[in-house]
Amino acid sequence: MLAALDARLTDARPRTLRAAHRPFVEFLCFGIKEARACLFAGLFFLAVFCxxxxxxxxxxxxxxxxxxxxxxxxxxLAARLETWDEVKAIGLFHAVGFVLEVFKTSVGSWSYPDPGYTKLLGVPLFSGFMYAAVGSYIIQAWRLFDLRIRHHPPHWMAALIALLIYANFFTHHYIADYRWYLAACALGLYARTTVVFRPLDRDRRMPLLLAFMLIGFFIWLAENLGTFMGVWRYPNQLGAWSAVHVSKWSAWSLLVIMSFTIVANLKHVKARVHVPD
Known part of the structure; x- marks a missing residue:
């Protein structure tokens, strides 16, 4: 059923629609594709909730x-909704996320208060899948929306800023937090970059930086759900739950940039990334 749905969602044949109806139909198709791209994340967080x-x-x-x-x-994987190359990328997201979780819990940024047989260094192994969910979403969205990236910065620059973003999650506990400097660098790096996507049968464009911010915002909402359900807790939430500080939105948006960089270097999508000479 999902294979049939994917075939229909990725069918780019021209549709005959009235001008007044097209925005609503495209918005509906956009929402369906977004929901489909969030399949792994949606099922995973449904499990967290249930x-x-x-x-x-x-x-x-x-x-x-x-x-x-x-x-x-x-x-x-068995249903061919993901390829082995994509699973390997998602595995990398899991590993990168788990290492970050181990460090963050060791310095008291947050904690996993419940017991578990599969906790390693105080962190349950499932936690890496929260980061893998982000990677899965980007990979699925790339295919469903037929994403193409225009005016992407040189790959080595994108990789460098991604590494610095990741490093800052660790180093800001010992030296100054350079988050906003890195955000400013990313702003300059991706200022001209646009993402071309296809909700239905016509190409639409969006600044890539706006996409990073929107994805980061929805991850921040999901993080509020996770802490509300007590899966993990920040120090200020141990007595009673409170909303995750909005500053985490910026941290997640930067993490999305890092995740996007990993996906953008997959062999089968790199051909759609235009890097100006």
Whole structure:
């Protein structure tokens, strides 16, 4: 069923629509494609919402979430909704995210208060899938929207800023936080970059920086859901839940830039990235 849906969603044959109807039809198709691109993230966070804190069948919640995340990933691969190359990229997201989680919990930025058999260095292994969900979304959206990137900066510059963004998540605990300097560099680097996407049968354009900010905002909303459900907690949420500070939106937006850079270097999408001479 999903393969048939994907075939229809990626069918770019011209449609005959009235001018007054086209914006609404394209917006509807855009929403359907977005929901489809969020398949892994949606199923994963549905599991986060539905699995009780006590776990299931004597298995702690964190371990149940790991099993479900692996099952969803295996199903998507078996159903050919993802390729092996894409799974490898998602595995890289998992590893990068898990290393960050281990460091952040060690310095007290947040914690995972519940027990679990699959906790390593105080961090449950399922946590890396929260970062993998971002990578899965970008990969799926790239295919469904037939994304093409215009005026992308040189790949070595994009890779350098991505590495510096990742490093700053660690180093700001020991030296100054250079987040806003890095954001300014990213702003200059991607100022001319646009993403060309196809909601239905016509190409539309959006500044890539705006896409980064929008994705970061929705991840921030998902993070609020995760802390509300008690999957992890910030120090100020240990007594009673409160909304995650809005400054985390900027951190997530920067993380999206790093994630996008990884995806942009996949062999089968790199051909759609235009780097000016």
């Amino acid at each position: 699995v009780p804190r006590a776990g299931l069948g004597g298995l702690p919640r964190y371990d149940v979430l790991l099993v479900l995340a692996l099952a969803i990933q295996a199903w998507m």
